[in-house]
Amino acid sequence: MQTAAPLLRVHESDTVAVALHPLDAGTQALGVTLAQPVPQGHKVALAAHAREDVVLKYGQPIGRATQAIEPGEHVHSHNLATALAGELRYAQHGDAATNVVPAQTATWRGYRRSDGRAATRNEIWVLPTVGCVGLTAEEVARAARERHGARIDGIQAFSHPHGCSQLGDDLAGTRALLAGLAANPNAAGVLLLGLGCESNQLDMLTEAVPERLRGKIRTLSSQAVGDELAVAGELIDTMVEEAATARRESMTLDDLAVGLKCGGSDGFSGLTANPLLGRFSDTLSAAGGRVILTEIPEIFGAEKALLDRAVSADVFDAGAGLVNRFKRYYLDQGLPVSENPSPGNLAGGITTLEEKSLGAVQKAGHAPLVDVIDYGEQAEKPGLTLLEAPGNDAVSSTALAAAGATMVLFTTGRGTPLGFPVPTIKVASNHGLAQAKPRWIDFDAAQVLDEGPAATDATFLAHILGVASGEPCAAERSGQRAISVWKRGVTL
Numbered sequence: 001m002q003t004a005a006p007l008l009r010v011h012e013s014d015t016v017a018v019a020l021h022p023l024d025a026g027t028q029a030l031g032v033t034l035a036q037p038v039p040q041g042h043k044v045a046l047a048a049h050a051r052e053d054v055v056l057k058y059g060q061p062i063g064r065a066t067q068a069i070e071p072g073e074h075v076h077s078h079n080l081a082t083a084l085a086g087e088l089r090y091a092q093h094g095d096a097a098t099n100v101v102p103a104q105t106a107t108w109r110g111y112r113r114s115d116g117r118a119a120t121r122n123e124i125w126v127l128p129t130v131g132c133v134g135l136t137a138e139e140v141a142r143a144a145r146e147r148h149g150a151r152i153d154g155i156q157a158f159s160h161p162h163g164c165s166q167l168g169d170d171l172a173g174t175r176a177l178l179a180g181l182a183a184n185p186n187a188a189g190v191l192l193l194g195l196g197c198e199s200n201q202l203d204m205l206t207e208a209v210p211e212r213l214r215g216k217i218r219t220l221s222s223q224a225v226g227d228e229l230a231v232a233g234e235l236i237d238t239m240v241e242e243a244a245t246a247r248r249e250s251m252t253l254d255d256l257a258v259g260l261k262c263g264g265s266d267g268f269s270g271l272t273a274n275p276l277l278g279r280f281s282d283t284l285s286a287a288g289g290r291v292i293l294t295e296i297p298e299i300f301g302a303e304k305a306l307l308d309r310a311v312s313a314d315v316f317d318a319g320a321g322l323v324n325r326f327k328r329y330y331l332d333q334g335l336p337v338s339e340n341p342s343p344g345n346l347a348g349g350i351t352t353l354e355e356k357s358l359g360a361v362q363k364a365g366h367a368p369l370v371d372v373i374d375y376g377e378q379a380e381k382p383g384l385t386l387l388e389a390p391g392n393d394a395v396s397s398t399a400l401a402a403a404g405a406t407m408v409l410f411t412t413g414r415g416t417p418l419g420f421p422v423p424t425i426k427v428a429s430n431h432g433l434a435q436a437k438p439r440w441i442d443f444d445a446a447q448v449l450d451e452g453p454a455a456t457d458a459t460f461l462a463h464i465l466g467v468a469s470g471e472p473c474a475a476e477r478s479g480q481r482a483i484s485v486w487k488r489g490v491t492l
Contacts, residue, residue, distance in 0.1 A: 005029070007044060008271060011059035016043040016075050018267055018349070020449070032072040041267025041349030041413070041430070043075040055080055058270065060302070062355035075351070082338040082352040084301055087327045090320035092308055108465040109248040110255060110406075111188070115212050118255035119185035120406040120423055120468045122246050124239050126157040126191045126232075127178050129205055130198035133222055134159030137193050140232040144240070147233075151244045152188070153470070155236065158421060158483040163200035170489025171199055176376025177485050179208035180402025182217060183378060185257075186422050188246060189216050189239030191232060196223030210378070248470065254288030256468060257379065259400025259408040259422075260363040261295070263393040265341075266348025266413025268429035270359020273411035273445035276427065278365030279457050280409070280464065285367035285383050292379045292403050293364045294387040294396045296326045300337055301354030302361045309384070310369045318372035319386055326388075340391070344414045363411065375486060379403045394418065394484030401483075407468060415440050419475025421483060423467050426474055427460075442467075442474050 007017040007029040017030055019038045027034045030046055038044055043057070049069040054061045063080045073079070111119040124144070128137040134157075141157035148155065158181065162174045178200075182190045194202040202219045209217060218235040222228040260277055262269060281291045293299075299306060303323050310316035327337045340353045350356045370383035376399070379385040389399035393410075397420040400408050406422050413429040415437045425442045428434040434444035443463055448456040467473050475481070 009046065010057060010271060013056055013059050015045065015047045015049065015056045017046055018043060018271060034074075035070065035072045036074050038074045039349065043267070043349065043351070045069045045071050045073045045075050047071060054083075057355060058358045060354070060358050062301075062358065063352040076349070077346060077351050080351045082301075082354060084336075084338040084353055086331055086337060087324040090304065090307060090316075090323075092310065092313065092316045105252075106461060106465055107250050107252055108256070109469040110251045111185070111246050112249060112251075113185050113188075117185040117257075117404075118251050118406070119188070120470075121153045121186040122188050122243055123152060123154040123156055123186055124189045124191070124236055124243060125181070125184075125187040125421070126155075126193055126236070127181060128157070128159055128163070129178070129192060129194040129200045129202060130163030131159070131161035132164070132195045132198065133193050134161070136222065136228065140191070140193065140229060140236065143229070143233060144236045147237070148240050152240060155240070156421070156481055158481070160483055160485050162485045162487060164198040165492035166199055166487075167489055167492065170487065173375055173488060174485050175200055175205055175208050176374075177399065177402050178205060180376045180378065180404075181398070181421060181483065182209050183213050184401055184404060184406070184421065186406050187216070188243035189218070189236075191235055191239070192217060192219045193232060194219065194221045196221045252287070253284055254382065256284060257290040257292070257404050257406050258284060259292045259294070259397070259403070259405030261393070261397050261400065261408055262298075262360050262363060262411040264344050264412040264414030264416050265350060265356060265359065266345070266429055267350060268348075268446065269350075269411055269413045270355075270362055271429070272448050273413070273427045273429040274359055274362040276445045276448060276456065276460055277363040277409050277411060279453065280365075280460060281363065281367050281384070282365035283461070285365070288382045290379050290382060290404070291364065291367055291384045292387050292400055292405050293361075293384060294389040294399055295360065295391040296322060296386075296388060297330070297337070297340060298353075298360045298391045299323065299357050300327070301352075302357035306361055306364070306369065306386075309366070311383075315369055315372060319369060322372055322386065322388055326390075348413050363409075373403065375399055376402055379405070390486060392484070394420070394482060395486045397424065398483040399486070407464070409464070411445070417475070417478060417480050418482060419473070419478070419480035421481065423473045424475045425464065425467055438474075439478060440474055
């Protein structure tokens with residue numbers, strides 16, 4: 001990374017640089033003079049580009065010039081466009097990456113479950129099978145919290161509007177997602193609360209949970225009892241008594257399972273926050289921990305380097321198939337695969353999906369890709385797993401929890417208050433966001449520009465281990481806990 005304030009050139013071959021703060025016309029840096037004002041996080045041309053020339057950032061193409069661009073000119077949606085089209089044929093080049101980051105001896109304090117997995121929280125979760133009892137689930141959890149106080153880390157209900165009027169794969173996806181959440185180690189006990197007449201029947205949902213974990217589950221059909229609130233309360237009381245016996249004990253990094261997410265990204269996300277997560281991912285993977293990456297549409301344009309890290313031909317083929325399956329999902333709806341970035345991304349300086357993706361995949365560092373799993377499946381192998389889910393913040397973060405993540409690291413340049421079933425650490429890409437939204441943000445990754453990677457990485461690791469050991473993150477302090485189910489099919 002080559003820096004010379006007020007512009008940052010990420011890779012030596014880049015033909016653009018990023019403004020580290022708002023710049024006026026006439027500003028001189030990196031051998032160019034700005035032709036017009038450039039907002040923070042936006043790009044400035046370092047070389048002349050003819051129409052159709054490739055523009056490089058992160059050492060990779062981020063699109064093609066739509067008109068001639070002179071050095072010093074602002075590069076954005078008025079003169080740069082995506083080069084992405086449809087599905088591709090992929091061939092693996094090179095071997096899987098080798099992780100050179102030494103395994104850390106750092107420890108944290110978590111809960112050891114009967115199947116050997118570790119949890120960062122000791123909670124009871126109420127999962128409704130269908131939206132019809134979503135508010136009932138919330139009422140049950142609220143009453144239980146009043147009865148039990150702080151005997152355990154929490155009693156949470158996660159309502160959603162689905163579970164009925166769904167067919168085929170769409171219903172199966174909802175069931176798989178809820179079963180995955182029920183399997184999460186952070187839930188010491190789970191009440192599956194049904195209505196009775198819904199498509200997502202309790203017996204089928206229970207069968208979707210791995211057999212070794214069904215002992216922590218209680219079920220209740222609301223139509224089958226007189227006072228469902230009283231019966232649900234009794235079931236939760238029993239689970240709390242069992243869960244309250246658990247105690248935190250010393251754990252190592254190989255006990256952590258961490259999901260990676262970015263949302264509301266800006267031009268700094270790929271420079272500060274996502275690389276910070278990438279370095280942590282390398283450390284965690286090298287230590288034998290599990291790292292889960294998703295948001296498949298937000299790796300379009302950056303997937304080749306990611307797939308080349310696959311540990312086997314089978315994993316490579318599964319990853320390539322997942323990427324193309326997602327592209328086909330768009331194309332079958334008559335939509336381009338490049339219908340991204342969002343308005344907030346554009347305002348923050350991201351122009352094309354290639355640019356967004358190249359910044360986003362940095363969250364996974366250089367860890368070898370060890371597995372590819374479907375929506376609702378569990379990530380069980382040490383190293384990096386690629387999970388099927390869309391880019392939507394709530395849907396993909398929920399999917400990470402259902403895949404077994406006991407913590408989510410969520411980078412953002414624009415900010416968002418929402419948290420998810422497991423502790424969700426919000427990492428700001430820029431100082432301004434961190435200072436403006438302390439109730440949302442847990443960590444300011446832009447300090448890497450002031451202090452360098454080594455000091456920032458050490459502080460970040462200490463923060464992660466503190467939250468894993470029980471310190472509440474910002475979303476937990478604010479009561480921001482929610483889920484969202486990926487709805488793909490017709491509604492009856």
